[in-house]
Amino acid sequence: MINFQFEKLDSIDSTNDYLVRELEKGNIIKDKIVVTKHQTNGHGSKGRSFASPKDVGIYFSMLHFYKDKKELEFITQKVAVAIYKTFKEIFGIEFAIKWVNDLYYHDKKVCGILCRNLIKYNAVIIGVGIDLFRNDNIPDDIKDIAGYIFEDKEDLIKTLDNNTKLYKDSCTVKNIKEDFKSLKIEGIVINDQELWEPDQ
Secondary structure (H helix, E strand, O other), X not given: OOOOEEEEEOOEOOHHHHHHHHHHOOOOOOOEEEEEOOEOOOEOHHHOEOOOOOOOEEEEEEEEEOXXXXXXXXXXXXXXXXXXXXXXXXXXOOOEEEOOOEEEEOOEEEEEEEEEEEHHHOEEEEEEEEEOEOOOOOXXXXXXXXXXXXXXXXXXXXHHHHHHOOOOOOOOHHHHHHHHOXXXXXXXXXXXXXXXXXXX
C-alpha cells in the first residue's frame, strides 16, 4: 500500500501543474496527493482543457515515485478500474469505461484520467477529475457529452445510505469504513483524508 502526503486546496490552476512546480522546486520528496474543489486551468487528454467548476466535482492528482517502469504498465486502465470498483462498492453505481481514460454514467462522461510520466524524476502524476453533481453551467462545447453522478449532495448521501442497506451488519458508517477504508457519510476520503466535505 502506498502512503501519500496529502494537501487540500480551495482552488488552483491545475493540481497536475501544481505538483510539477512543487517537484521542480524540490518541495516533494515522497508520494503526494493534491485535491481541490475548483481548477481554473484543468487539463484533459490530447491537450484539451478539463472543465473544473467550483463545488460540483472533485479534482485531484497523485504523484508517485516509481522504482521500476513496470509500475507504469496499463496505469491509466488500472486507475479507471479502481474508480469503477470504488463507486460500485460504495454507492452501488456502475460506470461504463471508455478506454482508456474516461468513465461514463447514463451515456455521459463523468470522470477523466490523465497520466503524466516525469522521466527525469522517476515519477508519474495521475490526474483525476470526477463530476459529482449536476451543473447547469456546462460550457457549450462539452454540453452534449458532460454528465454528473448525483443531483446534489443530498442525493449522494441518499444513494450511499440506500447502498449501505445491502450489506448485512454494515448499517453504520464505522463498519463500512472498516470494510472499504475509503468512506465517510460526510464525504469521500483517501487515506483518512477528506476529499470532499459538505458545506457547514
